Amino acid sequence: MSRVCQITGKRAVVGNNVSHSNIKTKRTFKPNLHTKKFYVPELDEWVYLKVSAHGLRHINKKGVYACLVEAAEKGVL
Secondary structure, three states: OOOOOOOOOOEEEEEEEEOOOOOEEEEEEOEEEEEEEEOOOOOOOEEEEEEHHHHHHHHHHHOHHHHHHHHHHHHOO
């Protein structure tokens, strides 16, 4: 499975490790993902989502159904 948040679309990005002697080597920054189970009352079913910590804050603020609709409109879900 890919490391992509299903709500915000966050994914791994590439950067550099920089040593004390300023030597740069490639590394990846991975998002803080969690697999969570949400109940969607509008659909009357449970949904498993792979969401980042930032995505969880969106769900707490707007509600899971609103976030699912928004993610589908953006093409993330």
